[in-house]
Amino acid sequence: MTRFIGRYLRELVNPRYEVRAFIHQCYTIGYSSLALIGTTGFIMGLVLTMQLRPSLIAYGVVSQLPVMVSLAIVREIGPVISALIFAGKISSSIGAELGSMRVTEQIDAMEVSGTNPFKFLVVSRVLAATLMLPLLTILSDAIALYGSYLGVNIKGHTSLQLFFSDVFDALHYGDVMPALIKTFFFGAAVGLIGCYKGYNSSKGTAGVGLAANSAVVASSLAIFIIDLLAVQITDLLGLN
Amino acid sequence: MSITERYRLAQMVHTDGPVIKVSNLKKGFGTRVVLDDLSVELSRGESMVVLGRSGSGKSVFIKCIIGLLKPDAGSIHVLGQDLAALDHDQTDQLRSHIGFLFQSNALYDSMTIRENLEFPMRRHRNTLVREQLDEHIIKTLTNVGLAHTADMMPAELSGGMQKRIALARALVLNPEIILYDEPTSGLDPITSKEISSLMTGIQEQYNTSSIIISHDMSCVKRTADRIMVLLGGKCYAMGTWAELARSNDDNIKQFFE
Ligand SMILES: Nc1ncnc2c1ncn2[C@@H]1O[C@H](COP(=O)(O)OP(=O)(O)O)[C@@H](O)[C@H]1O
Numbered sequence: 001m002t003r004f005i006g007r008y009l010r011e012l013v014n015p016r017y018e019v020r021a022f023i024h025q026c027y028t029i030g031y032s033s034l035a036l037i038g039t040t041g042f043i044m045g046l047v048l049t050m051q052l053r054p055s056l057i058a059y060g061v062v063s064q065l066p067v068m069v070s071l072a073i074v075r076e077i078g079p080v081i082s083a084l085i086f087a088g089k090i091s092s093s094i095g096a097e098l099g100s101m102r103v104t105e106q107i108d109a110m111e112v113s114g115t116n117p118f119k120f121l122v123v124s125r126v127l128a129a130t131l132m133l134p135l136l137t138i139l140s141d142a143i144a145l146y147g148s149y150l151g152v153n154i155k156g157h158t159s160l161q162l163f164f165s166d167v168f169d170a171l172h173y174g175d176v177m178p179a180l181i182k183t184f185f186f187g188a189a190v191g192l193i194g195c196y197k198g199y200n201s202s203k204g205t206a207g208v209g210l211a212a213n214s215a216v217v218a219s220s221l222a223i224f225i226i227d228l229l230a231v232q233i234t235d236l237l238g239l240n
Numbered sequence: 241m242s243i244t245e246r247y248r249l250a251q252m253v254h255t256d257g258p259v260i261k262v263s264n265l266k267k268g269f270g271t272r273v274v275l276d277d278l279s280v281e282l283s284r285g286e287s288m289v290v291l292g293r294s295g296s297g298k299s300v301f302i303k304c305i306i307g308l309l310k311p312d313a314g315s316i317h318v319l320g321q322d323l324a325a326l327d328h329d330q331t332d333q334l335r336s337h338i339g340f341l342f343q344s345n346a347l348y349d350s351m352t353i354r355e356n357l358e359f360p361m362r363r364h365r366n367t368l369v370r371e372q373l374d375e376h377i378i379k380t381l382t383n384v385g386l387a388h389t390a391d392m393m394p395a396e397l398s399g400g401m402q403k404r405i406a407l408a409r410a411l412v413l414n415p416e417i418i419l420y421d422e423p424t425s426g427l428d429p430i431t432s433k434e435i436s437s438l439m440t441g442i443q444e445q446y447n448t449s450s451i452i453i454s455h456d457m458s459c460v461k462r463t464a465d466r467i468m469v470l471l472g473g474k475c476y477a478m479g480t481w482a483e484l485a486r487s488n489d490d491n492i493k494q495f496f497e
């Protein structure tokens with residue numbers, strides 16, 4: 001795996017870029033998880049708001065609801081939930097796709113045809129995953145906040161303008177940036193693990209299933225480990 | 241002069257002697273030795289069939305020749321060039337003179353037939369404009385009788401048609417050498433006869449040299465100038481159909497029964 005990452009970084013900066021394959025992957029990877037990540041974002045925002053409300057009423061700080069929810073979503077829940085869904089959707093499909101290309105010798109055929117399959121298949125996918133997940137997360141955060149606004153309005157009353165001005169007052173650079181930066185690492189992990197499992201898939205159809213399955217398991221785990229590291233680092237840097 | 245012919249002339253690598261020369265080739269996986277001291281030569285315009293039991297290392301042999309597998313020992317010269325001495329770009333350049341037909345066809349299942357055939361050309365014929373590319377692809381497809389499938393997906397075609405498309409893709413760069421890995425396995429007798437005739441047709445039309453792995457004796461008989469029997473990782477016997485067919489050796493006889 002370390003060698004695979006090393007090779008990825010080397011081929012990433014190596015000229016003769018596969019621009020078209022990259023753009024195609026951005027579209028496929030980004031677009032295919034859009035609806036799913038948007039929907040879960042909306043539900044998370046709404047549910048979180050409704051769950052927090054009684055406790056905040058008990059403490060007499062229900063006016064802080066938008067602040068609490070937006071911090072929870074932007075700092076942790078948005079990035080992690082989006083990444084986990086992304087892992088389930090993208091890591092498995094990359095694992096299965098590259099795995100079946102390996103098994104049916106399509107990867108060998110590319111190499112014989114003078115195309116570097118690592119660059120064409122792996123670099124384009126990992127790079128696309130790295131860049132798409134942050135965008136999807138931003139979108140998911142926004143939809144979650146809108147969901148939260150609706151949640152506030154079910155029992156209470158606030159205008160969209162007031163809600164979002166509370167939210168933006170609450171969010172600082174130190175809340176947004178670390179959360180955004182870690183999503184790049186989540187995306188890279190999902191892409192790298194999916195590609196690694198698929199590219200090195202063993203022969204036979206069983207190998208393809210295994211590649212897809214272990215890609216999801218490993219990348220979900222990797223997301224939590226990166227999250228753990230990220231919180232330590234932001235803590236050390238005093239951004240918390 | 242058509243583009244095809246012009247490219248063919250431009251790409252001709254002039255070598256005297258054999259187009260492929262394999263000397264003392266060794267290749268194993270882990271502790272298992274698959275090829276053990278294999279030496280063989282292929283002359284220009286010749287078709288050599290490799291016979292051998294399943295798992296005897298026939299595919300490994302031709303994958304070493306195309307450079308998909310690295311030999312553990314020994315040397316391989318293709319068109320006069322030592323594979324081990326070539327860098328990445330030179331290897332790609334050399335490979336553009338070799339067509340490779342995979343046992344599993346290895347068609348790109350997410351691409352149309354046209355895109356499948358364009359794939360080898362995007363690297364090696366990237367100076368061609370759209371119309372020339374299209375003209376060449378349709379011409380290559382016509383060669384295998386499947387011009388109408390250009391915009392279909394591989395999964396829409398029957399096994400025999402997929403094999404012919406794979407053959408067309410192997411031919412699209414007008415290679416001087418073609419390596420066939422079990423070109424007729426899994427096909428019905430009629431389709432497999434069609435594939436064999438295509439192969440001999442190509443050989444006559446372009447004077448290509450080829451190595452053919454096959455168990456299908458009617459295909460072997462039709463295509464082989466020479467036959468090599470691979471056994472125990474070595475060249476166990478070599479000869480024409482007539483010579484080997486009257487052999488009394490059990491290891492050879494079993495293929496001809
Ligand atoms: N990439 C590989 N890794 C490990 N073992 C391999 C690999 N390719 C082939 N082998 C082994 O080498 C032997 C010969 O395989 P192969 O050349 O495919 O046989 P065949 O003569 O049927 O084409 C088999 O035992 C196979 O398991």
Ligand SMILES: [Mg+2]
Nearest residue numbers: 298299343421
């Ligand atoms: Mg084989």
